[in-house]
Amino acid sequence: MRKIKEYQTINKIEGPLLFVQKVESVGYKEYVKIKLPSGEIKRGQVLETSKDFVIVQVFENTQGIDKHTYVHFSGETLKMPVSSNMFGRILSGIGKPRDGGIEIIPEEKLEIQGEVINPYRRDVPKDFIQTGISTIDGMNTLIRGQKLPIFSGSGLPHNELALQITKQAKVRDSNEPFAVVFCAIGITQEEAKQFINEFERTGALERCVVFLNLASDPSIERIIIPRMALTAAEYLAYELGYHVLTIITDITNYCEALLEIGAAREEVPGRRGYPGYLYTDLASLYERAGMISGKKGSVTLLPILTMPSDDKTHPVPDLTGYITEGQIFVSRSLHNRNIYPPIDVLPSLSRLMNQGIGKGKTREDHKALFNQLYSAYAEGLELRGLINIVGKDALSKRDQRFLDFADSFEKRFVKQGRNENRPIETTLDIGWECLSKVPEDDLSRVPKDILDRYYRREETEHKGY
Amino acid sequence: MEMTGHSKGAKVYRVSGPVVVVKDLDGRMYDVVLVGRNKLKGEIIEIDSDKTIVQVYEDTDLLRPDEPVYDTREPVSAELGPGLLTSIYDGIQRPLDVISLEGNFIKRGLEIPGLSRDKKWHFVPTRNVGDKVAAGDIIGYVDETKNFRHGIMVPPNVSGTITEIIEGEFTVEETVCVLDGKKNLQLMHRWPVKKRRPIKEKLWPEEILVTGQRVLDTLFPIAKGGTAAIPGPFGSGKTITQHQLAKWSNADVIVYVGCGERGNEMTSVLKEFPELIDPKTNSPLIERVVLIANTSNMPVAAREASVYTGITIAEYFRDMGYNVALMADSTSRWAEAMREISSRLEELPGEEGYPAYLGSRLADFYERAGYVETLSGKNGSVTIIGAVSPAGGDFSEPVTQNTLRVTKVFWALDSKLAHRRHFPSINWLKSYSLYQEQLTPLLERDFPGWTENKTKMMSILVRESELEEIVQLVGSDALPEDQKMIMEVARMIREYFLQQNAYHEVDTYCNLEKQHLMVKLILDFSEKAMSAIEIGKKVERIIDLPCRAMIGKIRYEKDYQEFTEKISEMIVKDFNSLLRGEED
Numbered sequence A: 001m002r003k004i005k006e007y008q009t010i011n012k013i014e015g016p017l018l019f020v021q022k023v024e025s026v027g028y029k030e031y032v033k034i035k036l037p038s039g040e041i042k043r044g045q046v047l048e049t050s051k052d053f054v055i056v057q058v059f060e061n062t063q064g065i066d067k068h069t070y071v072h073f074s075g076e077t078l079k080m081p082v083s084s085n086m087f088g089r090i091l092s093g094i095g096k097p098r099d100g101g102i103e104i105i106p107e108e109k110l111e112i113q114g115e116v117i118n119p120y121r122r123d124v125p126k127d128f129i130q131t132g133i134s135t136i137d138g139m140n141t142l143i144r145g146q147k148l149p150i151f152s153g154s155g156l157p158h159n160e161l162a163l164q165i166t167k168q169a170k171v172r173d174s175n176e177p178f179a180v181v182f183c184a185i186g187i188t189q190e191e192a193k194q195f196i197n198e199f200e201r202t203g204a205l206e207r208c209v210v211f212l213n214l215a216s217d218p219s220i221e222r223i224i225i226p227r228m229a230l231t232a233a234e235y236l237a238y239e240l241g242y243h244v245l246t247i248i249t250d251i252t253n254y255c256e257a258l259l260e261i262g263a264a265r266e267e268v269p270g271r272r273g274y275p276g277y278l279y280t281d282l283a284s285l286y287e288r289a290g291m292i293s294g295k296k297g298s299v300t301l302l303p304i305l306t307m308p309s310d311d312k313t314h315p316v317p318d319l320t321g322y323i324t325e326g327q328i329f330v331s332r333s334l335h336n337r338n339i340y341p342p343i344d345v346l347p348s349l350s351r352l353m354n355q356g357i358g359k360g361k362t363r364e365d366h367k368a369l370f371n372q373l374y375s376a377y378a379e380g381l382e383l384r385g386l387i388n389i390v391g392k393d394a395l396s397k398r399d400q401r402f403l404d405f406a407d408s409f410e411k412r413f414v415k416q417g418r419n420e421n422r423p424i425e426t427t428l429d430i431g432w433e434c435l436s437k438v439p440e441d442d443l444s445r446v447p448k449d450i451l452d453r454y455y456r457r458e459e460t461e462h463k464g465y
Numbered sequence B: 001m002e003m004t005g006h007s008k009g010a011k012v013y014r015v016s017g018p019v020v021v022v023k024d025l026d027g028r029m030y031d032v033v034l035v036g037r038n039k040l041k042g043e044i045i046e047i048d049s050d051k052t053i054v055q056v057y058e059d060t061d062l063l064r065p066d067e068p069v070y071d072t073r074e075p076v077s078a079e080l081g082p083g084l085l086t087s088i089y090d091g092i093q094r095p096l097d098v099i100s101l102e103g104n105f106i107k108r109g110l111e112i113p114g115l116s117r118d119k120k121w122h123f124v125p126t127r128n129v130g131d132k133v134a135a136g137d138i139i140g141y142v143d144e145t146k147n148f149r150h151g152i153m154v155p156p157n158v159s160g161t162i163t164e165i166i167e168g169e170f171t172v173e174e175t176v177c178v179l180d181g182k183k184n185l186q187l188m189h190r191w192p193v194k195k196r197r198p199i200k201e202k203l204w205p206e207e208i209l210v211t212g213q214r215v216l217d218t219l220f221p222i223a224k225g226g227t228a229a230i231p232g233p234f235g236s237g238k239t240i241t242q243h244q245l246a247k248w249s250n251a252d253v254i255v256y257v258g259c260g261e262r263g264n265e266m267t268s269v270l271k272e273f274p275e276l277i278d279p280k281t282n283s284p285l286i287e288r289v290v291l292i293a294n295t296s297n298m299p300v301a302a303r304e305a306s307v308y309t310g311i312t313i314a315e316y317f318r319d320m321g322y323n324v325a326l327m328a329d330s331t332s333r334w335a336e337a338m339r340e341i342s343s344r345l346e347e348l349p350g351e352e353g354y355p356a357y358l359g360s361r362l363a364d365f366y367e368r369a370g371y372v373e374t375l376s377g378k379n380g381s382v383t384i385i386g387a388v389s390p391a392g393g394d395f396s397e398p399v400t401q402n403t404l405r406v407t408k409v410f411w412a413l414d415s416k417l418a419h420r421r422h423f424p425s426i427n428w429l430k431s432y433s434l435y436q437e438q439l440t441p442l443l444e445r446d447f448p449g450w451t452e453n454k455t456k457m458m459s460i461l462v463r464e465s466e467l468e469e470i471v472q473l474v475g476s477d478a479l480p481e482d483q484k485m486i487m488e489v490a491r492m493i494r495e496y497f498l499q500q501n502a503y504h505e506v507d508t509y510c511n512l513e514k515q516h517l518m519v520k521l522i523l524d525f526s527e528k529a530m531s532a533i534e535i536g537k538k539v540e541r542i543i544d545l546p547c548r549a550m551i552g553k554i555r556y557e558k559d560y561q562e563f564t565e566k567i568s569e570m571i572v573k574d575f576n577s578l579l580r581g582e583e584d
């Protein structure tokens, strides 16, 4: 048995960190309660332990903590209560009710850190999720159990997009139970309202668990809230058999909080001031998505991040892209041209799509078609850049056709209504319609038999939409 | 490995993530220690008076000061013997399939040997009592899989006269041979992973490692025993390229190290490879593969171990006289692990926070590649292909630069190509191979004209990039007809030849003969087209010739020989009728 370990030996407080002296054998990552003179209790965890002192990272702001504050070491890592009654609840960054309701009555208490799924036990995700959005379903297909982030920028409609996905997403011909875990990190009250109202309106809230840390809440709480959310998601998926769509927004705010802790510890910073372990840390979140063989449920992860100054080489999008299974790019220039959803398909990617599309899954022409749409659109865009310099007349006929293709692709395929839920067949048909502007010989990505069955050459030169 | 070890009063002093300071441990550098009540495996990386610094290969959650530390007094070693093939290991050679018996998630402190202790193998001696044998000599074999003969070698540092050798069923620990009446040899031996296995000498590589990927084999070939770097931003195709090489390259053994990357990618290798059939042996591709998985969410300290374990296993198979290819995806994660540990040790950081020894560690690793004469006089090779994941996709960063300093092939991935789904998105203007010349004699022997054709093709691509600059200023319509034609031929090279779809049943692999035929056809078309232009034919008419689009279909054809013959005739016919026909 371990003695109760409670100390009143805080020696230094710096940012979110407490340095506690003369402690006995405290464990690394141990969960800590901090009892203020006022009676208030704050939480934290051990970041470093030694014979001389222990560094405690406080999950809330450190206001009111003084040298006489008691620090209680629990002897275990942070656990959260989970239960099948979590649906419809709104919880704070440290798992406390935020909706005025009672505390979660635990059916189980789980470590929030999450364990490493043995790759040998993973199931390869391959079930097509239809989102009803052509740029996703057709070009960057979402697969059940995938981690697919939305790369966006401030002021862009990523929230609308995430909501539309949540509302429309389904695996066709499947009646398996599904749930939503929504985790807000440092977003504004309005944004949070937008999500919750929409969940309420569509009835999604009943199968939704919300974790909320607002912009006005202490930034340091942001470190654990995504872990809480993922723990809940794993519980729902692997214990209760739900297919869980987990939305986390905004990862950039999470990384800012990590940066703050790194600075307080005076660590050698990595790229652009972020800690050198940012990759590892983000991986410990993102890799929790997936499927496990023999388990019914799955965790699909849709993190949203805003790229500072729309820069995709910024460490947050960069490291995210290195870990996740693709990314959906929201583009400012499409948005400014009034195209919704403003998804730029070229830098977007779904790494798992090949397993989930094609004959028997979506349609036999899907693989060849999306490939061809990509290459034709890329070519069209390059030419669009060119005509700004040389004028349209300096282009060959072939080039002009690709230019026309790019226009119609954006207007017909990319653009769609905020409530428009396109079946995959419609998405693919629109794709072929756009390609009808390009002559058959230039469709080198499509095998002959597919062309014969799906391709129609548009005869008239000017047929507006 | 024996996991007893002595504590003798050594105790945990400080814990900061994977770095643990131990007090009163009188250990040796790079020896394995077991840390704390859970006996977490770690390695001594620094000794400073009464303090010893240990990097721990497992999660250190709840590890406390004063917990005991046990010294095994053995360096980090790999277990080498039958049973390696088809295994999937974590970074410190624990079999993940055996670990999975304990649950879906990886528990800590598990002590499971790399090679099964129960499984029996049929050992057949090839040497006799009375034979004198030296280190590296093969004394017999085990048929590890249907098509793989695993040579049992006298371990390095051992030699003598055989006094006993027995055929029969043995576990890896049972003695199968005795030297000088006292030295017992088993099917398995251990080797410290950071130490190169000895060889007789390094030889000059002159045989191509056929990858079946056109852009690689034709333009930027790698030699058996060579080194290559594949740097590229995320989504540019590093992993798929590595997977393609693991599947189709003509090595005898593949060691695939997933270092700090996605769990699902390892899973898909596990699920996909058994279903693919090796064209050479007609058995599942997985049977020649050893997988090592230290995924991004596994402990960082084991990143380095995963790379060294991999290369040691590769050298071991090489020593039997096999050609081994090792893929490491991604070496950047290993470098980042070095950076993280170094920063926790408060070492003086070098460029971008990486430790000053980054360059020398990378160089040491790639130095372990090579085409060699083994101790027993056989030829074998280890080829290393390392993926690099530069931050922000910027090749000027330290890991890319230090890697390029020591590797001889550079496959530069390009996100612009990837965005337009031109795969493999290897930039043909930036990439290079320093093996071209030494590979030429054998290639020319099998495919006369190979080098000249390659050079012609490359010069068309270079010409295209020059012309593109002009097009940027004046538009494509302003170019004279002959230049337009060059642009069209370059487009054919790019779309029909360089591009290769890993997901297409036939296109995924293209043997050298098919590559050679495809190049010849494109160049044939190109020559005829240029002559037609010279006598006044228009580009628009030429590219409308049916044979052009047909050249683009060869890559999807399984029976390519017949098909190429047909197209060859078609080219002649099409151009003849073009030349006969009226000019419009």
Ligand SMILES: Nc1ncnc2c1ncn2[C@@H]1O[C@H](COP(=O)(O)OP(=O)(O)O)[C@@H](O)[C@H]1O
Pocket: A349, A350, A351, A352, B232, B233, B234, B235, B236, B237, B238, B239, B240, B241, B423, B424, B425, B500, B501, B502, B503
């Ligand atoms: N040779 C190829 N053929 C077809 N698709 C490819 C090829 N190489 C890459 N891709 C596509 O690009 C995506 C990213 O490739 P990947 O190798 O995972 O990139 P990286 O490892 O550089 O992040 C893949 O999911 C696949 O869709």
Ligand SMILES: [Mg+2]
Pocket: B238, B239, B240, B261, B329
């Ligand atoms: Mg990769």
